[in-house]
Amino acid sequence: MIGVIDYRAGNAPSVGYALERLGIEHRLVDTPGQLEDCDRLILPGVGAARATLDSLHASRLVEPLSERVHRDGIPFLGICIGLQVLFEHSEEGDVAALGWIPGTVRRFDDELRVPQIGWNSVHLRRDHPVTATFPDGGHAYFVNSYYASPADPGHVLGETAYGVEFCSIVAHANIVATQFHAEKSGELGLRILSGFAEWIP
Amino acid sequence: MLTKRLIACFDVVDGRVTKAQQFQDNIDVAPAEELARQLYDDQIDEIIFYDIKASAERRKIDLETVRRVAHHVFVPFTVGGGIRTVDDMFEVLKAGAEKISVDSMAVRNPDIIRAGAEAFGRQCIVLSTQVKRVGVRAGIPSGYEVFIDGAREATGLDALDWVRHGEDLGAGEIVVNSIDCDGTAAGYDLEITRAVADAVNVPIIASGGAGNVDHIADGLTTGGAQAAIISSILYSPRLDRNVGVRELKDGLAARNVPMRPYLP
Secondary structure (H helix, E strand, O other), X not given: OEEEEOOOOOOHHHHXXXXXXXXXXXXXXXXXXXXXXXXXXXXXXXXXXXHXXXXXXXXXXXXXHHHHHHHOOOOEEEEOHHHHOOOOEEOHHHEEOOOOOOEEEEEOOOOOOOOEEEEEEEEEOOOOHHHOOOOOOEEEEEEEOEEXXXXXXXXXXXXXXXXXXXXXXXXXXXXXXXXXXXXXXXXXXXXXXXXXXXXXX | OOOEXXXXXXXXXXXXXXXXEOOEEEEEEEEHHHHHHHHHHOOOOXXXXXXXXXXXXXXXOOHHHHHHHHOOOOOOEEEEOOOOOHHHHHHHHHOOOOEXXXXXXXXXXXXXXXXXXXXXXXXXXEEXXXXXXXXXXXXXXXXXXXXXXXXXXXXXXXXXXXXXXXXXXXXXXXXXXXXXXXXXXXOOOHHHHHHHHHHOOOOEEEEOOOOOHHXXXXXXXXOOOOEEEEXXXXXXXXXXXXXXXXXXXXXXXXXXXXXXXXXX
16 A cells, blocks of 8 residues: 655645556555555655645654654655655755755756756666666656755666756665656656556665 | 647636637537546646636636546646635645646735745746737836736736746746737737746746647747647637647657657
8 A cells, every 4th residue: 555645735636646547556644643554655745845844744744754664664755845855955945854865955056947847858877666667768747946966876866957967866775756746747657656666675 | 858848728617628719709628527638648748727717706716627637637737717825726736736827816916926835836836927918108118918807807017027026926937828819829929928938037838829830839939938838729619620739749849849759
């Protein structure tokens, strides 16, 4: 059972509809107790880093989420802001984030049109079960003003160019996260969700 | 490379997509859910859904239709019409939208843009504008004025002043919808589209008037837009021939406009 974390600033229903289309068993979760019933977790997001973190703290989800991912080692997928909050610090609202993956989140250069909104190509830097059926250079849908910069290049699974080459898929142990909206990237995005549902880290 | 986007626009009345001409005389096209499913299968890049009567009728948006459409659309889905508060936005996001479009309500209460961006992020708030060429005059230095409520009410706001203000308040994208060109299939108003693209730093969406692939290419190049809203060309019963997404994308690629490739 995949738990899709449903917090105020998120778009859990869209992820739920995508999993429904794929016939993958899932439920939306918004209380700490429900996390225990799930053997995989997705943290979706459309919002701002601070609003997301505040919302997760207000629902008292941060500690139990960390326990499921770190103590129990269940597969975890972050999407969009669900990728950005995994790092140590975000320039957005100058907030300390979850710190599960070493690195920071930076704002795109103002010389660019920001936010980046649209379909951009994702170049895979290595093999990973979650991206096994995603073609190298395939297009995915991005909506972001900030991008993650992992401290360890070994954590970069996919890269995308928008003024800079930035990390569009990060992977570390039982954690994987996409900067693009896998649930809104057409059939290629659905392949990532399928890959995640079958992944045994 | 970031590609340009083709966005299908749904003007929804009672759960059905309709097609207007210069914001009037809406004729019926198809149930929103059915058209959404078909366009997703045709690999449209994005869908915008306007509940076009919600604002004028001072009622809440038709969430049931939003939910039904969201079930079939695994590309971005923006929803607008009758959004007055952050709670309204929250309900629409929970129904399955990623982005919220504000238009007339934002003119009445510009703070809704700021509050929405603060709650959900700038990228979530699309400012849609209805603009009309009125000529340069006092208070309207660009010669384009903002209208609201289905193009019926003039606001006295200059189009460029308004979009700059909207960007400052937190809008993450701006739709430039030309009242003069809407439903004419004679091409976008490239002059105001370009002027808005030059005035702000957020992505711009050209809207109103696309009748063929050359119009779309012009909007995305000369007009400086990052995305093009299309509707008549896809499904207006008023046109002799409708064109599918694939043919449009092939035509744009042939004109060197970068598009998301069509998946076989």
